[in-house]
Amino acid sequence: MRNTLRIILLVAIIIFIGTGIYVFGQSRSQGQNATDGLQVSASFYPMAYFASEIGGDNASVKTITPSGVEPHDFEPTAQDIAAIQSGKLLVLNGIGFEPWYAGIANDLKQSNTQVVQAGEGLDLLEGIEEDHGAEETEENHEEVISDPHVWLSPVLAQQQVIKIRDGFIAADPANETMYVANADALTKRLQQLDTQYKDGLQTCQSKNIVTSHTAFAYLAREYGLNQVAIAGLSSSQEPSTQELAEVATFARENDVKYIFFESLVSPRLAETIANEIGAQTLVLDPLEGIPDDEIEQGKNYFTVMEDNLENLQTALVCSK
Numbered sequence: 001m002r003n004t005l006r007i008i009l010l011v012a013i014i015i016f017i018g019t020g021i022y023v024f025g026q027s028r029s030q031g032q033n034a035t036d037g038l039q040v041s042a043s044f045y046p047m048a049y050f051a052s053e054i055g056g057d058n059a060s061v062k063t064i065t066p067s068g069v070e071p072h073d074f075e076p077t078a079q080d081i082a083a084i085q086s087g088k089l090l091v092l093n094g095i096g097f098e099p100w101y102a103g104i105a106n107d108l109k110q111s112n113t114q115v116v117q118a119g120e121g122l123d124l125l126e127g128i129e130e131d132h133g134a135e136e137t138e139e140n141h142e143e144v145i146s147d148p149h150v151w152l153s154p155v156l157a158q159q160q161v162i163k164i165r166d167g168f169i170a171a172d173p174a175n176e177t178m179y180v181a182n183a184d185a186l187t188k189r190l191q192q193l194d195t196q197y198k199d200g201l202q203t204c205q206s207k208n209i210v211t212s213h214t215a216f217a218y219l220a221r222e223y224g225l226n227q228v229a230i231a232g233l234s235s236s237q238e239p240s241t242q243e244l245a246e247v248a249t250f251a252r253e254n255d256v257k258y259i260f261f262e263s264l265v266s267p268r269l270a271e272t273i274a275n276e277i278g279a280q281t282l283v284l285d286p287l288e289g290i291p292d293d294e295i296e297q298g299k300n301y302f303t304v305m306e307d308n309l310e311n312l313q314t315a316l317v318c319s320k
């Protein structure tokens with residue numbers, strides 16, 4: 001009798017826990033992957049933000065790179081790929097920013113999924129990617145590749161918006177009017193942002209920005225700044241001691257007052273240089289991701305770009 005009671009109790013506990021896991025799993029998958037509206041996947045934050053603005057209430061946009069994760073070396077999971085393949089539209093930046101796409105490109109051609117590479121075909125800059133290899137050797141491999149960070153120029157971002165809009169129209173022609181209207185509204189906001197940057201950076205004492213990785217070349221080209229970066233095109237590249245010393249020398253000789261760091265990577269190197277030359281540090285966010293809780297608090301592409309402008313004005317001593 002006692003044993004029977006024990007078994008009943010055990011079964012009850014298993015059912016209780018099992019139901020809990022099931023319910024939890026259900027609410028999680030609903031939260032991440034709403035089933036209503038046009039199913040869209042976007043590779044990382046800025047593409048997801050532009051896609052959400054253009055798709056409006058009609059689209060459900062899934063961000064492939066988890067929020068707050070640095071996307072440069074990100075690899076999607078099998079579930080991510082399944083979500084991409086079952087969706088109607090995949091929005092990528094392109095320009096080599098999503099190397100994993102090459103592995104699924106052929107499969108996607110067979111499926112019904114439209115693919116937009118929003119940065120391809122724009123007026124691109126070249127950059128150097130350093131491949132230090134598995135072991136640090138004297139012979140570092142340097143490769144010239146196109147710089148993918150186009151979303152950080154409010155002017156090039158407008159061209160990305162047009163390409164994403166056209167992807168929505170190809171995936172869902174019935175709602176063309178709405179996508180065009182939403183893209184127009186987003187373009188207007190980007191034009192206003194461009195004006196804010198032009199005005200805000202017009203009269204500054206310096207033009208030199210020392211950044212964490214070379215993410216700001218398009219922004220620098222647009223507004224006449226000079227970027228000197230601690231790391232290369234990817235934030236995961238570690239600079240050599242000699243490269244660090246060169247950046248410190250440049251900063252000292254040019255009387256740089258602030259060294260910029262990024263919110264998603266460690267500020268260690270920026271702090272090292274700042275300490276060495278007696279400068280301070282400030283955030284210049286390359287918008288490669290925003291943690292969910294910060295998005296919930298109202299952070300988005302525009303608020304981060306405005307914060308970036310404010311910090312640039314402080315660092316470059318601009319008249320406001």
Ligand SMILES: [Zn+2]
Pocket residue numbers: 072149213214215233234235286288
């Ligand atoms: Zn980057």
